[in-house]
Amino acid sequence: MTETARPMRRQEIREQNERLILQAAEKVFAEAGFGGATMQLIADMAGLPKANLHYYFTTKEDLYRRVVQEIFEIWLHAADAMDHAEDPAQGIAAYIDAKMEISRQHPHGSKVWASEVMHGAPVIQDYLETTLRDWTEGRVAVINRWIADGRMAPVDPRHLLYMLWATTQHYADFGHQIETLNGGRALTDQQWSDAKQSVKDIVLRGIGAL
Amino acid sequence: MTETARPMRRQEIREQNERLILQAAEKVFAEAGFGGATMQLIADMAGLPKANLHYYFTTKEDLYRRVVQEIFEIWLHAADAMDHAEDPAQGIAAYIDAKMEISRQHPHGSKVWASEVMHGAPVIQDYLETTLRDWTEGRVAVINRWIADGRMAPVDPRHLLYMLWATTQHYADFGHQIETLNGGRALTDQQWSDAKQSVKDIVLRGIGAL
DNA sequence: GTCTATACGACGATAGAC
DNA sequence: GTCTATCGTCGTATAGAC
Known part of the structure; x- marks a missing residue:
């Protein structure tokens, strides 16, 4: 043998x-x-x-740092969906879909990130000040161009981004609360689909892109 | 003496x-x-x-439980702003203002609640299943009435509530990230005012109440 | 490369004097 | 009602055999 x-x-x-x-x-x-x-x-x-x-x-902290870095990398790639779009309706819809899907596939990573930031980002503060700041400024420029071109209402790009982050990540970070309010059952495929559509409807209409 | x-x-x-x-x-x-x-x-x-x-x-857990209960009570009262309104534009705007102000005044409590829910609500699960569930069903009914009366677009009331919770609490829970993206400075009075207005603009237009 | 045994420190909780 | 001293437990980290 x-x-x-x-x-x-x-x-x-x-x-x-x-x-x-x-x-x-x-x-x-x-x-x-x-x-x-x-x-x-x-x-x-x-x-x-x-x-x-x-x-x-x-050390425990080394291991933790690696976990936080991983979810951050995943989020950065979700922005690709936004960059390759010409108009906000398509670009922001794609970004919402991508972020919602990450909340569904990587709820643990999202929670670790949220916890890290809530505690003052002791481990990844440098990422906030470099990578995330650069990333944000790039998307703010994209949104401002859309506004200048008259493709959407003149909303503050930063507060729009915060709303997108908050809402999409809420489905991961507060997934337990949502599940409890859903009768103790996890969201079904159809309910996830409804959630994505609801968020896109409200946001896109809210920024005048529909 | x-x-x-x-x-x-x-x-x-x-x-x-x-x-x-x-x-x-x-x-x-x-x-x-x-x-x-x-x-x-x-x-x-x-x-x-x-x-x-x-x-x-x-015990440490007794103390923790009391802290979580306090922020929950504060949030429940913020709903009063929503109940005494006839139309969604006024009611939801007042709710957003109230929740944003709580994020500003009680950021610590908001974070403790977020942390508790993220870890599966081990201490306040009963509140989620009773008080929060009842509260939510009441607001869903209010929103559905507004929709039936043709005062706003037919959006899913639950997903609208999640967006309101997520966005308003984001300014407390992720306050450190926002501050970092704001050049390391806390939001000024004017910036808080802008934030409230931006959220109200997008949401109210998004639900067809403007 | 794997695992057992253990050192070392920190934390929650309490006993008991005041 | 207040506070010092301390107990028992548990967690991180490492040493050293295999």
Whole structure:
């Protein structure tokens, strides 16, 4: 009887274990907060000994930082939907759809980010001041161009962006509250679709793009 | 030399100390999360010995529960602004103004609530299922009446409420991010005024009430 | 690369003097 | 009602065998 499965190389073992740990950490940090999370809990969920976590990430804060960075990267890519559009109706609708879908697919990451910012962004303050600030200024310019071209009403671009962030992320961060108000049941496919449509209807009409 | 100040009675001492502790706890729980907060930190901020906290509130969780209940009560009263209005333009504008003002005056409480819900509402789940559910159904009925009377567009009342909660609370919960994007400075009176107006403009136009 | 055992510190809670 | 001293627990992190 020969061993058919190719043995994993060191690099593959490392990648697989880091992936396992990061997925477990995202869930535990989201559900318990940074202070409430324990390395033991994350290790159990990842199915690895606690000491291995320290081997791969050294400290609890290192591991946490990596989790926060991941959701941030995902959000940045959602802006692509907005950039490749000519008019606001299409661009903002696509951005809302993308952000709502992320809230559905990555609710844990969204919560970890929210928790981090609520506590004053002790770990990712530099990201706020560089990447996020640049990103925001770029989108503000896009929206201002749409306004200048008469394609939408003259609303303050920053407050519009805050409304988009707040509303889309609310479906992840306050998902438990929404579920409770939905009779204790998670939103169905149809209800998610309705949610996206409701948000797009109100916002697009609200900025005069419909 | 006589003592002019009337000595406080036991009940007054208790009320004053509980108030000191609750204010300190709200701030510490908001900034550090439940797990990150320590009784020592709260005691130092309140200017009382740590043992006194346990005397008045027994456990850390008791103290936390009281903090969460307080912000919830404040939010419930904000709905009064909505109930005494005949048309949606006036009622929802008043609700937005009230909720925005609470975000400004009680950012810590808002964050504690957000954190509690994000972690699955382990302490106030019963409130979600009773008080909040009843409250929500009442407002849904009001909005549906406005729609039936042709005073606003036929939007889904629940998703409208979620957008109002998300957007208004965002200015408290993500206040640090907003401040960073504002050049590291807190919003001025004028900027708060602009924020309220922007939210009202987009939402009211969005639901066809303008 | 994996895991057991443990050091070390911090926190919640309480006992008991005042 | 107030406060000091302290107990027991738990969590992060590491040392060292395998």
